[in-house]
Amino acid sequence: MKFKLEHTEAGSKARAGTLETDHGIVETPVFMPVGTLGNVKALTNRDLKEAKAKIILGNTYHLNNRPGMELMKTAGGLHRFMNYHGNILTDSGGFQVFSLASLTKIKDEGVHFQSHLDGVKFFFTPESVIDIQRIIGSDIMMVLDECSHYPVDRKQAARAVERTTHWAKRSIDHFRKTKPLYGHGQTVFAIAQGSVYHDLRKESCRQLSDLDFEGYAIGGVSVGEPPELIPEIAGICAENLPVNKPRYLMGVGTPADILNCISAGVDMFDCVMPTRNARNGTVFTRTGKIILKGAKVKSDFTPIDEKCGCYTCRNYSKAYIRHLFNAGEKLAGQLATIHNIYFYIWLTRESRKAIINGKFEKFRKTIVQHY
């Protein structure tokens, strides 16, 4: 993977860069749609292409459960399995092991847990998680980390930072000893922890920086802490991570969160919000949220956003989509998802343009005022 920092806006820390892998170029800042189980919920590959998605997520924990690594290997990895040939980043599953699995027992060696689906026992180690991601064949792999919940006391958070660094070291060692399976390159990102403790965040970032990963994620954010802390923590981490490496804020967030964290120096984002909220009838626009099930749009025959270029906005009205939601038709969620993913990617694409033109802070404010 190559990352080139192209521009940093004067007066903020907002950055424009380019990330290149064997599956193509990704311009940053970038929003990455979440494709947990090998599909972005309700979207075809064509929908992703039309949304101009250049990179999507998969999830190690979930894909290891289903379809499992035997099938994944036979399929020739996730790109071929999905027939998606853009970039794929896979979460390590660390977050899911701590939030979703049961009987999770963490040891220095790794983490024991039972699948939330069927109770099957697994043991994830920093090494095994790399091995799984070799089989998935993601362009960007993530290390196994210990993700602290919120609130967490300082001592526990410090121990999680320590273990995360220790595991990151083992991860990169194992990464360097192993090879990609499908003829395209792979890289691995470390994940900074430290909860809301500034000094722990700094320490985590410094320790991980020393290990010389090709990219860094900020984990343990958006786990229940007050929302105003999100850009604060993102900012502290960004300041203490290498300037010439991409920074990925995991699981964040609202359009305002994303813009505020771009301001703080973050390059990459993922979040289930655009897909999940779409299925529940909430869509995002440059002028705020719209509740599509609401009475307000009952007779509104205009698109979700007149200026939006997505398939949904080019073809359907709010009143029609509202009718579909109220009639329980799944097409409603599909159409709303198409819009929301298009919007989130548009938001980061416009941010990039604005950064390059020195107008990002202005752009940020025009959107954030509506959220």
Add this chain to the structure above:
Amino acid sequence: MKFKLEHTEAGSKARAGTLETDHGIVETPVFMPVGTLGNVKALTNRDLKEAKAKIILGNTYHLNNRPGMELMKTAGGLHRFMNYHGNILTDSGGFQVFSLASLTKIKDEGVHFQSHLDGVKFFFTPESVIDIQRIIGSDIMMVLDECSHYPVDRKQAARAVERTTHWAKRSIDHFRKTKPLYGHGQTVFAIAQGSVYHDLRKESCRQLSDLDFEGYAIGGVSVGEPPELIPEIAGICAENLPVNKPRYLMGVGTPADILNCISAGVDMFDCVMPTRNARNGTVFTRTGKIILKGAKVKSDFTPIDEKCGCYTCRNYSKAYIRHLFNAGEKLAGQLATIHNIYFYIWLTRESRKAIINGKFEKFRKTIVQHY
């Protein structure tokens, strides 16, 4: 509406024709995807276009419930509401009133019932159902009929035939007295009843033929009778309906049913089977059904049908779609629906070609053997 009978195969009653309305030309035999509530479940308008759908269904009973006729009128009719500009045929709602609504009370004047959704009371008459379909703006409207269940005794079936004819007369009178609302023409089809009683079917067809409708449907079929009766009843009706008018067999059926009924002289079909079964994981191909959730396709990385031109078959494997089904991902149903609708329409399109080339019976047999 204009209907032109172009070809009848020697040795069978299979026909090729052309039906033309202000929303375009429909070549028959034709399969019409079911869009009950103003959308074909899980399909966008683009999906419909790619499936080469030239005509889809809407449902008077359901659309009258939701979104209701006030909104439908404000929207400028269903074509504009859906932004679908092909042909639309609407079921009268007769079938739903008898199968779905509660406290249904039938009188000569019309039928009282309560909505299955919220218990709101309605009174449908042959005239009011035409009025509703004027507001929907469907290209082809259906008369209100009395649909007999199966089994039904001869006396009751005869009474239903009598009432259906009486209502058909009132329908066409009202149709002739009223005008389309949106600048495009509309027509209305009558519906033959008579259950499994050959003489009643003949009588129903003859009585309705005298009323000089532009098209005729065969109703009360596929309501629980033995499947082998379906082509038999279709055949008796077809023989007793005008040769120069289109014949529409309502709610039928499997690929084999459709081919067998084309043989019996039917021109138009609709059925929820391709959409409903798709969502449950069953897809249809020229060589039989495939259960996509089954273990048999677990490691099958070929498309549902190598020769199929649908988006799903051009892009995804059975193993991948199976994984999506087993992981509970809605995309699975979307992809299967895209295939099934494409397949059903392909089936009627190929039938037409075969009829014109005098090879329909051969084509029918190559498919029917797999069902």
